[in-house]
Amino acid sequence: MNGKIKAIIWDLDDTLLDTTQLLIPIARTPAFEKRIREPLPLLDGALENLKALHGRYLFFLLTYGRTEAQQAKVASLGIAPFFRAQYFADPSKQETKSMYFKRIPSEWGLAPHEVLSIGNRRSSDINEAKSQGLQTCLFLYGEHQDEPILSAFDQPDFETPSHQELVARCRL
Numbered sequence: 001m002n003g004k005i006k007a008i009i010w011d012l013d014d015t016l017l018d019t020t021q022l023l024i025p026i027a028r029t030p031a032f033e034k035r036i037r038e039p040l041p042l043l044d045g046a047l048e049n050l051k052a053l054h055g056r057y058l059f060f061l062l063t064y065g066r067t068e069a070q071q072a073k074v075a076s077l078g079i080a081p082f083f084r085a086q087y088f089a090d091p092s093k094q095e096t097k098s099m100y101f102k103r104i105p106s107e108w109g110l111a112p113h114e115v116l117s118i119g120n121r122r123s124s125d126i127n128e129a130k131s132q133g134l135q136t137c138l139f140l141y142g143e144h145q146d147e148p149i150l151s152a153f154d155q156p157d158f159e160t161p162s163h164q165e166l167v168a169r170c171r172l
């Protein structure tokens, strides 16, 4: 149905990686710094989706957080080869995901509506992407599930409770 989607921008924390269970309990401790450098598991079903979809859509990774830590997580997950490019929105430089949702389609010659943002945070993965004209899929998982709907941009085009249902729910 959404034949016009040509690319997917994946969020990392609580979309591909189980941040809420594995890392939130040890956040801001030395154990966190150690854990993100050891092999990390993907969320259940995530690898299957990455494998099944990456030949059909251009894949990008867009994650917000301390860049050095986010890069360590990607390395530990071993998922770098799936992505054409990885983007790290750096809070220390006052960056947001919004600027990347604007930049990625133009950088890759895509119309905004040909790009699907998949992520667990309504306020960034959905709102900031929709505001730039992208399609959106809310991944219903993790510590931020109670973010309220404050505007039309907070309402995703699709939502899924799991990776197992993602392909059907997002009509990919």
Ligand SMILES: [Mg+2]
Pocket: 011, 012, 013, 014, 015, 119, 120, 121
């Ligand atoms: Mg996330």
